[in-house]
Amino acid sequence: MDKQYLSLIYKFFLVWSVSLNFLLFSLVISRNSELSWSKKAAAEAEAAASVSCSGHGRAYIDGFVLDGGKPVCECNGCYAGHDCSEVIPDCIADADSGNPTFLEPFWRKNAASSAIMVAGWHRMGYEFEDGSLTSKELEKQIRKLHATAGNAITDGKYIVFGGGSTQLLSAAVNALSSKVSSSPTKVVASVPYYPVYKSQTELFKSMNFNFSGDTMSWKRSSNSSMNFIEFVTSPNNPDGQLKTAILRGPNAKQIHDLAYYWPHYTSIPSPIDEDLMIFTLSKLTGHAGSRLGWAIIKDKNVYDRMVNYIDLNTYGIARETQLRALKLLNVALQGDGRNFFDFGHETMKLRWQKLRKILSASSKRFSIQELKPHYCTFSSEIRSPAPAFAWIKCNEEEENDCHAVLRAAKILGRRGRVFGASSSYVRLSLVNSQDEFNQLMHKLEMLVFEEATNSVVEFTLGDSEMRNRYYVPRNGTSASGKDSCESIEMAQINSQTCAAQ
Numbered sequence: 001m002d003k004q005y006l007s008l009i010y011k012f013f014l015v016w017s018v019s020l021n022f023l024l025f026s027l028v029i030s031r032n033s034e035l036s037w038s039k040k041a042a043a044e045a046e047a048a049a050s051v052s053c054s055g056h057g058r059a060y061i062d063g064f065v066l067d068g069g070k071p072v073c074e075c076n077g078c079y080a081g082h083d084c085s086e087v088i089p090d091c092i093a094d095a096d097s098g099n100p101t102f103l104e105p106f107w108r109k110n111a112a113s114s115a116i117m118v119a120g121w122h123r124m125g126y127e128f129e130d131g132s133l134t135s136k137e138l139e140k141q142i143r144k145l146h147a148t149a150g151n152a153i154t155d156g157k158y159i160v161f162g163g164g165s166t167q168l169l170s171a172a173v174n175a176l177s178s179k180v181s182s183s184p185t186k187v188v189a190s191v192p193y194y195p196v197y198k199s200q201t202e203l204f205k206s207m208n209f210n211f212s213g214d215t216m217s218w219k220r221s222s223n224s225s226m227n228f229i230e231f232v233t234s235p236n237n238p239d240g241q242l243k244t245a246i247l248r249g250p251n252a253k254q255i256h257d258l259a260y261y262w263p264h265y266t267s268i269p270s271p272i273d274e275d276l277m278i279f280t281l282s283k284l285t286g287h288a289g290s291r292l293g294w295a296i297i298k299d300k301n302v303y304d305r306m307v308n309y310i311d312l313n314t315y316g317i318a319r320e321t322q323l324r325a326l327k328l329l330n331v332a333l334q335g336d337g338r339n340f341f342d343f344g345h346e347t348m349k350l351r352w353q354k355l356r357k358i359l360s361a362s363s364k365r366f367s368i369q370e371l372k373p374h375y376c377t378f379s380s381e382i383r384s385p386a387p388a389f390a391w392i393k394c395n396e397e398e399e400n401d402c403h404a405v406l407r408a409a410k411i412l413g414r415r416g417r418v419f420g421a422s423s424s425y426v427r428l429s430l431v432n433s434q435d436e437f438n439q440l441m442h443k444l445e446m447l448v449f450e451e452a453t454n455s456v457v458e459f460t461l462g463d464s465e466m467r468n469r470y471y472v473p474r475n476g477t478s479a480s481g482k483d484s485c486e487s488i489e490m491a492q493i494n495s496q497t498c499a500a501q
Ligand SMILES: Cc1ncc(COP(=O)(O)O)c(C=O)c1O
Pocket: 098, 163, 164, 165, 166, 167, 194, 233, 237, 257, 259, 279, 280, 281, 282, 288, 292, 293
């Protein structure tokens, strides 16, 4: 055998031996990394997620299950049937609740990175290892999130978690109220205000504080010896306005409720640097059911009093919630938050464009809040606000119960009176699921169309080209398509049919 042949055999055996070793090594590694106890839970979660609900619902592991153990579809409003494929005729568009499910598609798209597995033995004790009730990792992530969004200064400040921001609102009132004054601290908010400020303060009313109505009515007294706690909500619920404190002076303290101060809903002109700021996961990621809020506090004494309140009230927040929030914020922060905040902002922007287009076809019967664009430091552009709620006003004198006007058109909003405003206002939620938003737009379109044509209309969802054929004039005589295109408003609504004539 010559030397060249021997070298070839040697090379062959060398490659063979390396490959065999690599194969064996890979087998050992894959065996070691194979899932064990979490496998069944993962399969269960995927099985529920794979139940088909026609895009109009979803099935949950903790939902109702059939005999075979298969989870049942829970349908969006106005949809029914075992797979949510049936449209409920004549259904009411529910725009009452501020359930922020508009973000669900983002979390479905990011299902793998946002899922958590909770072992049966996960953090069973009352406290974390360091004796505290809060995850230091989550606190770190929250500080990073505010720095990324540029919406609040957290440096040198304390953070306390609450069961949603709802729990923190009352913890803050308790902590800021004077314990030494002869008269109770007056808790105030600017009309229109988030109704929980009033109802919660009244429920927990004590010798130290009581609810005293609209901030404006106390403006002149703010430099007196009276003590005030002012709720400042920015952007405001219900009207989306950016707000600042009205009462000033040594006896006026503020609770800044910044639930909606995120790039989904508003431009971020600058980071807020107030003594007491409250945020919530509910309106940030949409996970209202997880019940997590946090307060950012400057003063150690106020922080201690709020911690004491939470300790005595619930002894902290569920570890499962903190774990989930940590995972969700990790995903939200990927790519400097661009994907997440862009999704939120784009969705809300498109919804506002649609709403404005429909209402622009109305005469002066309905109006909507005016909102000013501002420079947004997060997106480095001038942005129009796209708040969570439309604050609708019925302008005609005989329609001073706006809730009833909309209710007659099968639209369920929240009465202006609930927010301390007049009954000619109604709040419509724009943060619900796409189905709910579509139903709302559909009913509004019918209402506006009806006004423009002075007729009663009935057409089905998404059926714009059928409008002319379906509408019945109020005076009982039949209206031709030509009539309906003669007014500018009608031509706008009915652009397809009018353009064809
Ligand atoms: C202005 C404002 N603050 C606080 C809350 C309470 O939010 P959560 O208790 O879900 O954190 C809401 C909920 O709608 C709100 O609109």
